[in-house]
Amino acid sequence: MAALAGIQSKEAIVFLISMLPVLELRGGFLAASWLGIPLYRAAFACIGGCLLPVPFILLLIRGVLGRMKRYRVTKRLADYVEKRAMGKSDEIRKYEFWGLMLFVGIPLPGTGAWTGSLIAALLGIRFSRAVAAIFIGVLISAALMAGLSYGILDLIL
Numbered sequence: 645m646a647a648l649a650g651i652q653s654k655e656a657i658v659f660l661i662s663m664l665p666v667l668e669l670r671g672g673f674l675a676a677s678w679l680g681i682p683l684y685r686a687a688f689a690c691i692g693g694c695l696l697p698v699p700f701i702l703l704l705i706r707g708v709l710g711r712m713k714r715y716r717v718t719k720r721l722a723d724y725v726e727k728r729a730m731g732k733s734d735e736i737r738k739y740e741f742w743g744l745m746l747f748v749g750i751p752l753p754g755t756g757a758w759t760g761s762l763i764a765a766l767l768g769i770r771f772s773r774a775v776a777a778i779f780i781g782v783l784i785s786a787a788l789m790a791g792l793s794y795g796i797l798d799l800i801l
Contacts (some may be wrong), residue, residue: 655681655689662693665758669694669785674734678792686794687786694757694782701761702774729762736763744769748781751789757782760797 658681662672669690676686710723732754736743748760757778764774 654681655685658686658689659693662690663696664771665756666753668756669782670756672791673789676707683790683794687790688704690789691782691786694786695779697759697773698761698778699771701758702765702771704767705762708725708768719796725762726766729766731769732759733763734761736769737767740767740769741773744774744777745781745784749784751785753791756785 651723654676657674658672658679661667661675662669662673672693676690681689693795709722709726712718732747736747739746744760744764746762746773747755748757760778761774764778769777
């Protein structure tokens with residue numbers, strides 16, 4: 645991260661971290677706190693970065709996975725991604741909007757906007773409902789991670 649600090653603003657670094665699968669908001673807020681970015685600027689960067697990939701995933705992932713399954717080289721990866729996502733889909737399938745919102749909102753490994761978008765697309769949840777649930781879930785996750793990163797960690801460090 646220090647290597648990027650001379651090239652990009654701290655907020656841009658946090659925005660990019662928040663866009664990454666697995667890290668998303670969790671990594672973004674931790675990095676923002678570590679870099680000394682004020683909370684309100686960190687929140688905009690993290691939420692924006694986390695939400696940017698969502699519409700693309702919702703609209704394109706089924707086609708991408710379908711194309712990947714055509715080729716022996718990428719079929720395994722596509723099957724693996726689909727299987728992992730669908731393995732976490734029970735609550736979302738059962739409660740749809742509320743399940744998706746809570747799945748995205750609980751900042752644990754394996755949850756978040758990327759996986760939530762993937763599951764919503766594979767389950768065929770209507771785009772507008774999926775975006776709304778994911779947006780609210782990201783706001784919940786942001787509040788929790790901001791409290792953790794800027795509250796508890798500041799007390800410890």
